[in-house]
Amino acid sequence: MSAPDQCLEELYAHIQNTANIPAATQIRNYVRNASLNTREDGMPLKVGRDEAAAFIGQEVGITNWLPITQERVNRFADATGDYQFLHIDQERALHESCYGGTIAHGLLTLSLLPMFSAQGSLKIRGTEASIIYGMDRLRFTNPVRIGKRIRGRFVLLSVEDRNPAEVLLRHRVTIEVENEEKPALLADWSVMAVLDTKTD
Numbered sequence: 055m056s057a058p059d060q061c062l063e064e065l066y067a068h069i070q071n072t073a074n075i076p077a078a079t080q081i082r083n084y085v086r087n088a089s090l091n092t093r094e095d096g097m098p099l100k101v102g103r104d105e106a107a108a109f110i111g112q113e114v115g116i117t118n119w120l121p122i123t124q125e126r127v128n129r130f131a132d133a134t135g136d137y138q139f140l141h142i143d144q145e146r147a148l149h150e151s152c153y154g155g156t157i158a159h160g161l162l163t164l165s166l167l168p169m170f171s172a173q174g175s176l177k178i179r180g181t182e183a184s185i186i187y188g189m190d191r192l193r194f195t196n197p198v199r200i201g202k203r204i205r206g207r208f209v210l211l212s213v214e215d216r217n218p219a220e221v222l223l224r225h226r227v228t229i230e231v232e233n234e235e236k237p238a239l240l241a242d243w244s245v246m247a248v249l250d251t252k253t254d
Contacts, residue, residue: 100177103221103249106213114210114225115174119203119232121167122158125198130162144200158198163229163239170206171243175225177246187222187244196236203232211242221247 099114124144131137139146139156147156167187177184196205207228214222221246229239 055109056160065207077097093250098175098177100179103178103180103215105211106176106178106221106223107208109176110212112210113207114176115208117170117174117206117221119205121203122162122198122200124156127156127158127162130159130165133163134159134161137201138163140148144252153199156200158200160194160197160239161166163194163198163204164241166204166229167206167227167241167243170227170229171208171225171245173207174206174227175245176208176210176223177242178221181247183248185246185248189244192197192241194239196231196234196238198231198238200233203228203236205232206239208243216246219249219251221249223247 065217099109101109127141131142136159140151140153141147141159142155142156147153167189170183207230209226209227209228211224212222214224216222222243223246224244227239227241227243228237230237
């Protein structure tokens with residue numbers, strides 16, 4: 055199947071699986087998520103259920119760089135009530151911190167994992183829904199300064215068949231900061247793929 059045909063097939067499946075959401079919203083969300091992917095064919099790596107284990111230990115995806123702006127950080131502060139000056143007061147952060155300006159909330163960086171995962175993690179064909187199962191070994195290893203760009207890098211750690219309709223996928227996620235050696239975040243990210251067993 056050619057890349058354009060596969061893209062159309064994925065868009066059709068996306069619309070079917072989100073039938074209760076207005077079509078314009080579905081398409082906007084699909085395009086926004088798809089734009090994060092850096093694979094040459096523009097699609098996340100998708101394999102059959104029986105093929106997934108062959109990718110354990112391999113890097114399966116990298117997203118595009120995402121800019122972290124002060125506006126995004128301010129909106130996160132409004133959503134969470136975390137108004138610590140390190141995140142929202144540029145003048146104080148410049149003079150009263152070691153960061154030279156404001157930095158993103160660590161939990162903001164963490165909250166971007168589902169978006170990055172949508173394009174960077176391995177997918178199993180026939181998946182109807184992907185449900186966040188949990189995470190382990192979470193570490194915040196480097197602050198993200200305002201104006202920096204970050205991206206997600208995914209390595210598949212394990213594939214576990216839970217039942218005929220569910221497969222648990224675990225990835226090692228590294229959130230990288232552009233032009234910095236240390237990543238912003240490391241985590242083992244677990245997602246349950248709920249399969250359409252009628253087409254498996």
